[in-house]
Structure formats: C-alpha cells, structure tokens
Amino acid sequence: MDTLLNISNLSKSFPGVKANDDISLHVNKGEIVALLGENGAGKSTLVKAVFGLVRPDSGTITIKGESIAYGDTAAAISHGVGMVHQHFQLVPVMTVTENIILGDEPHKGMFLSMKAARQEVIELSKRHGLEVDPDSVVEDLPVGIQQRIEILKALRKDIDLLILDEPTAVLTPQEIDELLEVMRNLAASGVGVLFITHKLREVMAVADRVVVLRNGKLVGATTPSETDEEGLAQMMVGRNVVLQVDKGPAKAGEVVLSVENMTVKDSRGHEAVTNFSLELHAGEILGIAGVEGNGQRELVEAICGMRHRTTGTVKVAGVVAPDMDPRQVHLMGVSHIPEDREKDGLVASYSIADNLILNQFNLKPYATKGIRDFKVRDAYAEKLVEEFDIRTPSFENLASSLSGGNKQKVVVARELTQDLKVVVAAQPTRGVDVGSIEFIHNQLVSARDTGAGVLLVSAELDEILSLSDRIAVMFGGKIVAILPGEGADRQYIGRLMAGLTE
Amino acid sequence: MQRVFGSINIKSWKFLLTAAVLIVWIYCYVANGDVTNSVVASGMRFGMPLALASMVGIMCERSGIVNIGIEGTMLLSGFTGFYVASYTKNIIIGLIIAILTGMLTSFVHALMTIQWQMDQIIAGTIINILASGLTSFLYKEGSTVPNTWPIFDIPILSRIPFIGHAFFSQQGPIQYFGLILIPAIWVLIYKTRWGLRTRSVGENPGSADTAGISVIKVRMINVVLGGAIGGLVGGFICLELVGSFSKEFTAGAGFTALALMIFGRWNPMGAFAAAILFGLAQALSTQLQIFGVNNIPNQFITLLPYVFTILVLVFSAGKVRPPAAEGKVYKKEEA
Structure with missing residues (x-):
C-alpha cells in the first residue's frame, strides 16, 4: 500500500x-x-x-x-x-x-x-x-x-x-x-x-x-x-472505564422546578425560547436533547437568573424565582453547571480553593462580618480536591493551570456539594475526557439519588440516553416531545432533534 | 411590517439624512447661489483631509489593527514635508518626504503591534506623544515654502451645474486626487483579492491563516499603506491647504477621523460622506460668523461642527460593528 x-x-x-x-x-x-x-x-x-x-x-x-x-x-x-x-x-x-x-x-x-x-x-x-x-x-x-x-x-x-x-x-x-x-x-x-x-x-x-x-x-x-x-x-x-452509567430506577418526588409559558430572547434580540413550559421532579434526571442553538442556552440562562425572561415564570419548589438575579436563584437551591466553564464557571486567575467557594465566600463559615477565614476555606478545599479527584499539586494553584477535565471537576465540586433542590447541568462533559465523564456522570446520579431534580442539557445524545429518566427533545425554542428514558429510540430522537416529526 | 416603527433601519436612516442635506442645499442655492457655492466648496476643503485621514484608520482596522496614532503620523509627516520643501525649495520633494515619513511612522507602529505584539492603543499613544514632542522641539519659526500647490478648475467637470463648483473648481491637486483615491480604496477593499484577504484577516485571522494567507504580511502592508495616506494628508495640509507648518496643526483631526470612520461603518465611501458632512458643518459655522448673527455668541457657532459630531455619534452608536479581530494580537501557536 x-x-x-x-x-x-x-x-x-x-x-x-x-x-x-x-x-x-x-x-x-x-x-x-x-x-x-x-x-x-x-x-x-x-x-x-x-x-x-x-x-x-x-x-x-x-x-x-x-x-x-x-x-x-x-x-x-x-x-x-x-x-x-x-x-x-x-x-x-x-x-x-x-x-x-x-x-x-x-x-x-x-x-x-x-x-x-x-x-x-x-x-x-x-x-x-x-x-x-x-x-x-x-x-x-x-x-x-x-x-x-x-x-x-x-x-x-x-x-x-x-x-x-x-x-x-x-x-x-x-x-x-x-x-x-x-x-x-x-x-x-x-x-x-x-x-x-x-x-x-x-x-x-x-x-x-x-x-x-x-x-x-x-x-x-x-x-x-x-x-x-x-x-x-x-x-x-489507561485503566478500566465503565461506559454504561450504573443507576437505579428514579424515585420521582414533588415538582421542584416548574417553568410556565416562558419566552426568552437571545443576545441578538430574536426569540430563542418560545412559550416554554416544563416540570422537573425531585429525584429525577430530565434530559434536554437537541442540536445546539435551539434555545437550550437561553433556557438555562433564564432559569438561573442570568438572562431576562420576556414572559412567563420560573418556580423553585413552588416559590417564584426572581428574574435576572443569579445569586438569589442560587440561594433558593438551584445550582448551575454552566455550558461555558471558562466564561461562566470559573475565575481563571483565582486559586482553585477560591473557585471552590465562589458562591459562598461571603457566608459563614467562610467569612465572619466581612472578614474571610482562610483556615476554613483551606480545609474545605482540601476535602473537595480529594473527594472529586481534582488533579493538581496544590489547591493554591490558579484555576487556569488545570486541564479542561479538572476545571470542570472544580465547577462540579462547587455546585454539587450543597443542599440542593435543583441542578441545572449544561453540557457538563463537553470537552472532558472519558475518565472524567464517568466521574461527573456518577456525581449527577448521586445528586439525583439524594433528592435533587437534575435538568441535564446536552448536545451529546449518548449522554442524554445513558443518564436521563425522562427525555425532552427541544427544537426551535420549544419542546417537541417528552419520552421516557427507558428504551428510548436513538434514531427517533435524532429525527426529532432535526425537526422531523415523522 | 412590525419593524417599520421598531428600530430605525440604518439604510432608511442614511437615506433620510442624505435627503435632508440635499433639500437644505437646494433651498440655500435658490436663496443665495454664490454664498451656497462657496460654503459647499469650503466644506469640501475642510472635509477632504479628514476623509483621507479616516482612510488611514480604515486601512489599518480592516486588517485588525487599531491605529490611534493617525494624529502623530500626520503631524510628523507635515513637519518633515514642510521643512524639506522649505530647505530644498521644492514642494514635490516635500510631499514625497511627507509620504515616506508617514510610511516610516506606521512601520514603527506595525513593528510594535504586529511583530512585538504590543498593545495597540499604547503603540498609537507612543506615536502621538513622540510626534508632538519631536515637532515642538525641532520647530523653528520663519521658514517658508516657495509656493503652494496651484489652485485650478477641472475643465468641463467644473461647469456641471450645482455640483461642479463644489467638487471640481478652485481646489489644489491633492484635493482632486482624494476624489479618485477614496473610491479606489473602496474598490480595493471590496472588489480585489487583496481586499478580501484584508477583511478576512481583520475578522478572523485564524481562518485566513488556515487558508494559507500570511496574517502578519497582510497587516504589515495595510498599516504601512495607511501610513502613506497619513503622510499624504500631512503634506496636503502643510503644503496645499495652509502652506505652512504650525505646532500641533492637526488639533485632534486624527481622532475626528476615527469617529468619522466609525460613523461611516469602516466603509471608505461612508467615511467620505461623513467627513464631507462634518466639513459642511464647519463651513457653515464659519459662514455664520461672517454674516455675524448678532444674538448668538461666536463661541457657540464655532462649536457647531463638534456638536454635530457628538450628535451623529450618539445616534449612530450601538449599531456599529467593527471588524471582529480588531485590536487583538494574533498568535499563531496556541496550545
């Protein structure tokens, strides 16, 4: 040859x-x-x-x-x-x-x-x-x-x-x-x-x-x-990897997140999410499948308070969440693994330890009366680095020194170690290697098993199929179908994602 | 249909502005033809150096380099052009030296920003400070040039009613040359291979690079060509319009040119129109002073062109979209 x-x-x-x-x-x-x-x-x-x-x-x-x-x-x-x-x-x-x-x-x-x-x-x-x-x-x-x-x-x-x-x-x-x-x-x-x-x-x-x-x-x-x-x-x-996510059946509880008739515009002013309604239960993973650019990003940002909602309401455990107030939404029990970790997930020039407490650095026990307590922070960071297998010589290193997969682990560690009602995970394993994917998937499943509702938005159909208890297919800013996760047909979902109904 | 009352469409907006200017012009022409003609002609004279200066900005920014050193480039080249002309008693040599000075100054800018990947705003500021300091220090009073460029009418064209007097009569050669150069730059940017490559480098240097285009070469050449135009403007002002060099004669024209470039959407014809409009405002304020409008203090009338610039920028801002890679250093290797 x-x-x-x-x-x-x-x-x-x-x-x-x-x-x-x-x-x-x-x-x-x-x-x-x-x-x-x-x-x-x-x-x-x-x-x-x-x-x-x-x-x-x-x-x-x-x-x-x-x-x-x-x-x-x-x-x-x-x-x-x-x-x-x-x-x-x-x-x-x-x-x-x-x-x-x-x-x-x-x-x-x-x-x-x-x-x-x-x-x-x-x-x-x-x-x-x-x-x-x-x-x-x-x-x-x-x-x-x-x-x-x-x-x-x-x-x-x-x-x-x-x-x-x-x-x-x-x-x-x-x-x-x-x-x-x-x-x-x-x-x-x-x-x-x-x-x-x-x-x-x-x-x-x-x-x-x-x-x-x-x-x-x-x-x-x-x-x-x-x-x-x-x-x-x-x-x-370089080691054994389990590709299939090991999870038991979901024990769905009451509704923890409900979106009602929400309309959201994208950055260019076009309607990206149109009259959108959705209910997420405690203890389930609801996967949103769809080709990128069909309103998923705007949906996630609007739920998490990062983008203005033109119409509609978002309720967290029955309480109306404020528009455009990410901190308040977070305090209500919504954690957010953002799609773009470099831009929305981390402060690259801060240490790993600071990134791990980015959403609570001003709260007790990390700070008292406006003065930070570094001992508490360090102990917490050490524990999370260990637990989430973040590969770094020290938690004092800058977040920018980490590889993509480890950066994502920092975000996941921060977002999943608090009392949670809702986890919004957008493309949680994008650009992450197989070993880290396995780990992040297991974390999402265990968040579900401890009673949180997980909204998983992913462009990877395999990820949706292996994790979701229910699958919602999004096309053109709307949900075109909701299917049970069990036994979902890959080809059928693929066609729905492309906007074909037959 | 719902967009009619929504955001104002930029095209219709331009159309309305052009129509308004034309109506005012015709009205004035009917009322007093001679004065109108001379106001429009002096508007052209005020506007052309600005229009040419904004070409410098367009050449640079279309390739992704922000050049706020236009001011300094013009100042330096006006200086060298004038004194060389004064020493050699030859304004042609003076103009050539002015153009070469512009190219050299821009080459230094290109070297700093493209080769050494320095911040482009700082590089431009260095050039401005250097030019201002150097020309003030070396300035000597009492030099003169033997003559300025002759002023003449272009045959036939100057006889065209209405516009002939404004565009084609009683101007010097560089003024007329500008009327050719600006459309030529438009053709260069939109209709030639070089222009396509320049725009691609200014928008997404990565894609140009993967297409086998040398980003550094394209940027270098554009910046230096822009510098040649900057040198031409310096020579134009000192050897044709004014006929002398005075300290800080640019007086912010380089920055006004950048504003006009933005107003003209980085399009040579757009910037030209903006510059002429600005020149007209200036000519009008001069004319109003001559008429001596009694109840308005002169200072306010002199403000007119600047108020006009601010208004235009305020109303056109927000819709502008500069070349995407402008101001960013291009590094070929990224891990």
Whole structure:
C-alpha cells in the first residue's frame, strides 16, 4: 500500500507540557485512521503540526515521500493536505462563496471574479453532494451547514490527505451519519483520512485503524475488528472505564422546578425560547436533547437568573424565582453547571480553593462580618480536591493551570456539594475526557439519588440516553416531545432533534 | 411590517439624512447661489483631509489593527514635508518626504503591534506623544515654502451645474486626487483579492491563516499603506491647504477621523460622506460668523461642527460593528 503521510519521532513542547513525545505514525492511501485520546493528550497539536500551524521541536513529517517544512501552512496545502478544524475557521460576516475561495481566489488581474467563484462553489457542492447556498452569509447558517462549508473548503483543492479535528462535536446523529458517509466516499476515491474524535462509536463505525495517544505519547494502535468500545476507552485512559452509567430506577418526588409559558430572547434580540413550559421532579434526571442553538442556552440562562425572561415564570419548589438575579436563584437551591466553564464557571486567575467557594465566600463559615477565614476555606478545599479527584499539586494553584477535565471537576465540586433542590447541568462533559465523564456522570446520579431534580442539557445524545429518566427533545425554542428514558429510540430522537416529526 | 416603527433601519436612516442635506442645499442655492457655492466648496476643503485621514484608520482596522496614532503620523509627516520643501525649495520633494515619513511612522507602529505584539492603543499613544514632542522641539519659526500647490478648475467637470463648483473648481491637486483615491480604496477593499484577504484577516485571522494567507504580511502592508495616506494628508495640509507648518496643526483631526470612520461603518465611501458632512458643518459655522448673527455668541457657532459630531455619534452608536479581530494580537501557536 502507498504511504501518504509519515510522521516519525515528532516531539513538541509547550511551556510546562510535553504535548507530543516522540510520536510516529503513518496514513496510507484510501485509509481512514482515527486518532483517539483524552483531552490534552496531544491530538490537536499533532495534526496542527502536519498542517503547518504548529512548529514541532524535532521529528520529520513527509507527505508522499516529500518532507514538509515546519510551520508552513501554504506548503502543507500545496502538498495536498486539507484540514477541517475543531473550531470552525470561517469568517462569520462573509458569504459562503467568499469563505470557500479565501486564499486562492478566482481573479482577473487584481480583481476578484465573483461570478466564476460562485459557479465553482456550486459545482464543488454538487460534486461532493454537500448542498450549500453560495450567497448565504455564514453567521446566519446552522452549525451543520458551517461544517459542510469547512469540508468543501478542504475538498476544493485536489487533496490526498484530509484531516478532521473533532468534526462531529456539534452535529446531529443524521449529520454525523452523512459525514461518515462522506469520509467513506473520500477514502474509496483514494484520499487518506486522519480524524480526531472522542466518540468511540464513530471510530468503530468508520475507521480502518485506530491510533491512541495518552499524555503526548503514542500508547497503542489497533483496528476496530480487534477491539470494542470498552477496549478503546481503556487504552485512552489507561485503566478500566465503565461506559454504561450504573443507576437505579428514579424515585420521582414533588415538582421542584416548574417553568410556565416562558419566552426568552437571545443576545441578538430574536426569540430563542418560545412559550416554554416544563416540570422537573425531585429525584429525577430530565434530559434536554437537541442540536445546539435551539434555545437550550437561553433556557438555562433564564432559569438561573442570568438572562431576562420576556414572559412567563420560573418556580423553585413552588416559590417564584426572581428574574435576572443569579445569586438569589442560587440561594433558593438551584445550582448551575454552566455550558461555558471558562466564561461562566470559573475565575481563571483565582486559586482553585477560591473557585471552590465562589458562591459562598461571603457566608459563614467562610467569612465572619466581612472578614474571610482562610483556615476554613483551606480545609474545605482540601476535602473537595480529594473527594472529586481534582488533579493538581496544590489547591493554591490558579484555576487556569488545570486541564479542561479538572476545571470542570472544580465547577462540579462547587455546585454539587450543597443542599440542593435543583441542578441545572449544561453540557457538563463537553470537552472532558472519558475518565472524567464517568466521574461527573456518577456525581449527577448521586445528586439525583439524594433528592435533587437534575435538568441535564446536552448536545451529546449518548449522554442524554445513558443518564436521563425522562427525555425532552427541544427544537426551535420549544419542546417537541417528552419520552421516557427507558428504551428510548436513538434514531427517533435524532429525527426529532432535526425537526422531523415523522 | 412590525419593524417599520421598531428600530430605525440604518439604510432608511442614511437615506433620510442624505435627503435632508440635499433639500437644505437646494433651498440655500435658490436663496443665495454664490454664498451656497462657496460654503459647499469650503466644506469640501475642510472635509477632504479628514476623509483621507479616516482612510488611514480604515486601512489599518480592516486588517485588525487599531491605529490611534493617525494624529502623530500626520503631524510628523507635515513637519518633515514642510521643512524639506522649505530647505530644498521644492514642494514635490516635500510631499514625497511627507509620504515616506508617514510610511516610516506606521512601520514603527506595525513593528510594535504586529511583530512585538504590543498593545495597540499604547503603540498609537507612543506615536502621538513622540510626534508632538519631536515637532515642538525641532520647530523653528520663519521658514517658508516657495509656493503652494496651484489652485485650478477641472475643465468641463467644473461647469456641471450645482455640483461642479463644489467638487471640481478652485481646489489644489491633492484635493482632486482624494476624489479618485477614496473610491479606489473602496474598490480595493471590496472588489480585489487583496481586499478580501484584508477583511478576512481583520475578522478572523485564524481562518485566513488556515487558508494559507500570511496574517502578519497582510497587516504589515495595510498599516504601512495607511501610513502613506497619513503622510499624504500631512503634506496636503502643510503644503496645499495652509502652506505652512504650525505646532500641533492637526488639533485632534486624527481622532475626528476615527469617529468619522466609525460613523461611516469602516466603509471608505461612508467615511467620505461623513467627513464631507462634518466639513459642511464647519463651513457653515464659519459662514455664520461672517454674516455675524448678532444674538448668538461666536463661541457657540464655532462649536457647531463638534456638536454635530457628538450628535451623529450618539445616534449612530450601538449599531456599529467593527471588524471582529480588531485590536487583538494574533498568535499563531496556541496550545
């Protein structure tokens, strides 16, 4: 078989971390290789080095036998490498056509020829069966379409190697299936595909080979036929991982959270949640499934007092919760694991200990008459770091020094160790590795078992399916269906998430 | 339909403003043609340096670099341009030196902000303080230039009724050149490859980088080109409009230009229109002083253009959307 990409002995350090440590791997023509690993295992760094976005410290990268200069994106592109990035690299205010042609624009002299560009985009989109409107402005399009634009961008040049960095994180199940199909077609036409993912199901479905990284080192290579999802998880984490959440039946009690006819606007002033009603019982996990951008964020923020409600009420255990007063809502017994931990969950420049008491630093016993008591804080922090397995040399370290999974554990530790009536968990395991996911899931289940109502909002259908006692599917700012968690049909929910009712 | 009475649509708002200006203009023209013509022409003369100065801001900010050093750039290049012209007795050499000074000053700005990733506001402030200190220190009284650029009418165009007198007569060559340069910058930004790349770098440098565009190169060139225009304005004021160098002659024009750029939505034609409007307000206040409106103190009449700027900014603020990556340092490698 023809070797397309060959990486040998590649190393790259960032201050304080060895992101890639002596990694060697290859991708053959027409082969799909999955790159698997926990957060911070060095997957993104590795593929960025191939694409010239990161300059390796040592090692060689060759494509079709020719070695590539370090840190030169243009050279990588001219050698037939295309990349779809984890964070979309699109210019939101520009049109689809402008985004796709950027960097190699059809032109007459110094002038753009937009007619030719538009025609090219239409043909490209037809050729690969990825439908886009060439004249739409990117920021108005749903993420699934934005992803398509990214792929078209990569496919525009005749590429030999396509790199996909967590391409499925924001897609619906149907969109994921379509994407996997696109990958198979490309491989069949001789393109080598290297893709990064967290989702073991996709690896099993599409990969020819699997390469696993852990702490910057290559720890193993296998094929889907030689292993199963449990086996892959074990290779990633280095220990046994239970993927299935172990939980007993729910003992639902009285209503702890009720939302009545609530309407909320998003930051651009459009209605994001429309006439929304919901009841959450004590002792149950209610999962809200849905593709991102269907009002989940606004729903969560409105419940937690972080966003203005245009109409409607929110009641916590029968008492009306105030609008736009997160502290008061918190004091009423609502804890909030926010979707964006960096922005809403932590103060990065505070110590881990301070972050752990961020919602009660001014209350007894952490402070008396406005003077803080650091002994109490330290004892509490020490206990939580131990209990929640937050991996850090000291609780005095800054929150910014933690990895994503450990940051999330700090947020979870803070939010789940108080007397709670309601837990609102938004994307609680986003960007968190398999080991930490297992831990956070168990914490949510135990919060449920101690009598709290858990509202779980997640774009990960697997997470919803494995945790929820009831599942509400949200589309276009409304709940389109509520189903029992037991025996819920994945495909059916996927269709509901995409707005199909039949 | 419900949007008609809701938020004012920016397009209709612009349309109303243009219509209002036109109506006032026609009314005045009918009432007193000569005075109106001269007010409009001097509005052009006041507005053009500001319009060109705001092009400096547009070139920089479209590529993501905030340049508050326009003031200093103009001051320095006016200074060198004037004294070189005075020494060599040649205003063409003076203008060339002014443009080169502008480019050099901006290159220093680019070096600080792009290469050394310094805060852009601080870099601009450094340039302003440096320019002000240096020119005041080296300033010598009594220098003169042999002549200023000639003032002439453009044949045929100046005979167009109504607008001919305002745009195409009794101006110097740089003034006329501005009428070509500003649309040319508009074409550059919206219709060329370079413009598309510049805008992408200003909006999302990451996406430009992954498309194989050198963010640093695009920013460097735009900032330096902007500096050339800044130098041109400095030379324009000292060698054509005024014909001399005086301390701090820019008097905040660089900052006014930035306000006009924002008002014009980072669009060259928009900024041009805003600058002309501002120039008209200034011309009008001068004219009112000449007429001697008895019961209003002069100071208040002189305030007119500034009140106008504040009002315009207040009413247009909130709807503006600057280039998304403006003012942010682009680091290629992030873990």
